[in-house]
Amino acid sequence: QVCTQVPYRCYSTPGVGQVQVDMNSETGVATVRLNRPPVNSLNLDVLTELGIALEKLDADRTCRAMVLASAVPGIFSAGLDILEMYQSTPERCVAFWRALQDAWLGLYGSRLVTMAAIEGHSPAGGCLLAMSCDYRVMADGKFQIGLNETRLGIVAPFWFEDVMLNTIGHRETEKALQLGAMYSAQQALSIGLVDKVVPLAEVMPTVQGELKNWLQIPDAARVITKTSMRKQVLDRLRSQKEKDAQFFADFIGRDSVQRSLGAYIASLQKRKS
Numbered sequence: 645q646v647c648t649q650v651p652y653r654c655y656s657t658p659g660v661g662q663v664q665v666d667m668n669s670e671t672g673v674a675t676v677r678l679n680r681p682p683v684n685s686l687n688l689d690v691l692t693e694l695g696i697a698l699e700k701l702d703a704d705r706t707c708r709a710m711v712l713a714s715a716v717p718g719i720f721s722a723g724l725d726i727l728e729m730y731q732s733t734p735e736r737c738v739a740f741w742r743a744l745q746d747a748w749l750g751l752y753g754s755r756l757v758t759m760a761a762i763e764g765h766s767p768a769g770g771c772l773l774a775m776s777c778d779y780r781v782m783a784d785g786k787f788q789i790g791l792n793e794t795r796l797g798i799v800a801p802f803w804f805e806d807v808m809l810n811t812i813g814h815r816e817t818e819k820a821l822q823l824g825a826m827y828s829a830q831q832a833l834s835i836g837l838v839d840k841v842v843p844l845a846e847v848m849p850t851v852q853g854e855l856k857n858w859l860q861i862p863d864a865a866r867v868i869t870k871t872s873m874r875k876q877v878l879d880r881l882r883s884q885k886e887k888d889a890q891f892f893a894d895f896i897g898r899d900s901v902q903r904s905l906g907a908y909i910a911s912l913q914k915r916k917s
């Protein structure tokens with residue numbers, strides 16, 4: 645049970661919030677859990693909640709680190725909610741994209757040590773969230789991670805691509821993005837997409853152990869280094885947020901893209917029958 649005792653502080657109502665934040669003020673480590681069953685798909689509400697949670701944690705001077713995880717067993721995040729992109733309106737698409745941009749700018753640009761505890765599948769937007777953290781621990785077994793956008797007939801935006809480039813390098817990114825490749829945890833480890841692979845039950849303890857190393861480093865020096873490494877990629881989006889949001893809405897509204905998304909949704913439903 646979370647948030648029941650001192651020193652934990654909750655930023656969301658347990659069982660209600662789709663983004664649950666437990667702040668341990670003794671250790672300075674916050675745990676942020678996505679909580680939108682069945683698959684933590686990221687809709688406008690979740691992205692808005694996530695963006696706000698990240699902003700609050702960044703402003704909380706007692707907070708030094710954040711673990712991004714899931715409250716839904718078997719899933720880290722299924723990525724963007726496809727229903728936000730299918731048969732939507734241009735206005736809603738723009739609002740949705742702005743919320744994604746803000747949540748991502750908050751995560752990738754966070755002053756905190758950020759670690760992803762990947763205890764389930766992590767396609768597309770889920771992979772983006774994980775890659776945007778400083779360190780990734782993934783559960784071994786059947787789960788998969790990757791940017792699979794081309795398989796849906798859509799294209800990973802330039803800033804998804806930038807983050808992947810910074811994580812696994814040019815050659816692997818080129819293959820991964822064109823193929824929309826999904827990787828097992830072991831494959832992800834072999835290309836540097838995740839940093840450690842452990843049995844499911846050991847993901848959280850491993851993250852906690854790794855955090856101890858990172859928290860030994862003085863914050864100011866670490867933050868200056870992180871900022872210097874990430875600034876170029878962050879500024880590239882910051883300088884063209886509105887253009888990017890408009891481009892997304894135009895692209896997603898194309899008939900051919902809508903047909904591809906419709907077929908993909910049908911294929912997801914067919915898998916179950």
Ligand SMILES: CCCCC/C=C\CCC/C=C/CC(=O)SCCNC(=O)CCNC(=O)[C@H](O)C(C)(C)COP(=O)(O)OP(=O)(O)OC[C@H]1O[C@@H](n2cnc3c(N)ncnc32)[C@H](O)[C@@H]1OP(=O)(O)O
Nearest residue numbers: 685722723724725726765767768769798799801892895912
């Ligand atoms: C030229 C430059 C252009 C630039 C820009 C333009 C824009 C485009 C870029 C947009 C970027 C998009 C990034 C994304 O994140 S797209 C989302 C991609 N996500 C996926 O492909 C994941 C699909 N889901 C799965 O593969 C599986 O669901 C799973 C995650 C492996 C989990 O499997 P399982 O546990 O078996 O669960 P189910 O498959 O039964 O799913 C349960 C339930 O949830 C629905 N669902 C699954 N994923 C999503 C989703 N992402 N969004 C909405 N809904 C989802 C699924 O259909 C089931 O629904 P029902 O119970 O109603 O059938």
